Amino acid sequence: MGMESGWKRIFLIIYEDGPSADPCSYFYRYQDGDMMEIGNFLQDVRKCTFSPNGTITGGILKEIVQTDWIEMSWRINEAGMLEEIPQESYDFLAGNDVELFVELPVYKEIGGGESFLIAPQTIVFQKISADFCWILLETKDGEQGWVHIENFEVPELNRNVMDVFGGVYMAG
Numbered sequence: 001m002g003m004e005s006g007w008k009r010i011f012l013i014i015y016e017d018g019p020s021a022d023p024c025s026y027f028y029r030y031q032d033g034d035m036m037e038i039g040n041f042l043q044d045v046r047k048c049t050f051s052p053n054g055t056i057t058g059g060i061l062k063e064i065v066q067t068d069w070i071e072m073s074w075r076i077n078e079a080g081m082l083e084e085i086p087q088e089s090y091d092f093l094a095g096n097d098v099e100l101f102v103e104l105p106v107y108k109e110i111g112g113g114e115s116f117l118i119a120p121q122t123i124v125f126q127k128i129s130a131d132f133c134w135i136l137l138e139t140k141d142g143e144q145g146w147v148h149i150e151n152f153e154v155p156e157l158n159r160n161v162m163d164v165f166g167g168v169y170m171a172g
Contacts, residue, residue, distance in 0.1 A: 027082045039082025059093045065161045069093040089127040096125035099166035106145025110134045
């Protein structure tokens with residue numbers, strides 16, 4: 001996006017934490033005398049990283065198995081609007097050690113296919129698929145596999161995640 005002679009573009013970001021400390025950053029563009037909102041995300045923009053290529057990276061709270069921070073990235077697109085940069089999977093940002101209470105079928109790939117069982121033990125959530133239905137977990141021995149999650153359920157076990165994993169935290 002080059003700058004043409006005669007017009008200027010200024011970006012303004014306003015952060016608010018609302019009445020219940022829910023962070024939101026609003027992005028505005030001022031161009032040719034007009035101010036318009038170009039997007040927002042649920043993160044404190046002061047905690048984001050801005051790269052020289054225009055990518056903004058920060059954590060977003062998502063409720064998946066528990067309330068977790070995942071790393072997401074955004075950019076201003078060619079139309080001048082804020083957009084998320086889609087990923088195949090998103091990394092968890094916080095320590096996600098949880099207890100696995102039951103033997104759990106996990107898959108070598110997102111979407112299923114070849115599976116194997118993980119015995120009850122401490123595990124770590126590493127990544128979440130872009131559709132937020134598959135979590136990559138890792139055992140203390142470094143074994144990794146994807147577990148299927150839908151609406152706080154493990155469909156293969158027909159059980160709620162709270163019955164499968166211990167030490168999870170749901171912010172409310």
